[in-house]
Amino acid sequence: MGRKFFVGGNWKCNGTTEEVKKIVTTLNEAKVPGEDVVEVVVSPPFVFIPTVKTLLRPDFHVAAQNCWVRKGGAYTGEVSAEMLVNLGVPWVIIGHSERRQILQETNEFVGDKVAYALSQGLKVIACIGETLEQREAGTTAAVVAEQTKAIAAKVSNWDNVVLAYEPVWAIGTGKVATPAQAQEVHVDLRKWVHDNVSAEVAASVRIIYGGSVNGGNCKELAGQADVDGFLVGGASLKAEFVDIINSATVKKN
């Protein structure tokens, strides 16, 4: 086993300097298990990264929400992996469904981004997940396998990858996947990794769940054997994010 619980807070495109400082203060004052039990990462919008990095407690880490697919250069509006490394940002979220859907990022593009970010020394939270239509059509397993395949095709070392299963229908909707639904997909994903990458990676890769996770539902979800943590949107902007971090202790019982 030995998959350390992972809790990420994706702040998305939210916040003012004052609000960001307030969230960081709440996190800094929070009583949570040590880094040996839970890895905590918060992902502010790019512009707030320096502020958060300066103020945030040292046992919590920072992730960017995206980065450019290759080396930087004449790509107006983009932020390169090299820049994140230069700033001391250890993590980046790649392939979030909002980028896949709204900005038309394809499986291949996401795979390229994951590979490039890893090559520069970043750790990656790679997001996958089906739409409601796809779930209702019974294609969930195939869709997430295809998304994972496009990443696996470009990645040889999985040590610095966390897979985030985020069903699109559960994101920002208040319609959380049931613990059984999350567990089922996580098991399918782990089996896919086992069959297509290796047994070692399948055993060690953390598969976290995202989509309407909150202080009330996190414990039951965390109790599922293959749920290794969470990627939290809305609730990561609130004090209940601390409760979600603390759901890591469920694993020890």
Ligand SMILES: O=C(CO)COP(=O)(O)O
């Ligand atoms: O997209 C998410 C995290 O990346 C989940 O968002 P919500 O927790 O707001 O549903």
